[in-house]
Amino acid sequence: MQTVRVSPKFQVVIPKELRERLKLRPGQDLAIYEVEGQIRLEISHKPKSLRGISRGLRWKESDRDHAERL
Numbered sequence: 001m002q003t004v005r006v007s008p009k010f011q012v013v014i015p016k017e018l019r020e021r022l023k024l025r026p027g028q029d030l031a032i033y034e035v036e037g038q039i040r041l042e043i044s045h046k047p048k049s050l051r052g053i054s055r056g057l058r059w060k061e062s063d064r065d066h067a068e069r070l
């Protein structure tokens with residue numbers, strides 16, 4: 001665990017080791033939220049990048065909701 005300091009503009013720097021391990025790029029979007037007094041950052045994914053994520057999964061008939069149709 002590393003410690004970072006909040007700047008006068010309320011900015012923080014993500015340590016280089018962590019940026020490299022997570023393959024973060026300049027301009028990349030991160031989702032930020034608060035959970036039980038903790039600040040959390042998550043790499044946000046654009047919907048287009050999630051295309052085909054469930055390809056190859058085996059669905060059971062009980063997984064479907066036949067009552068609702070669009």
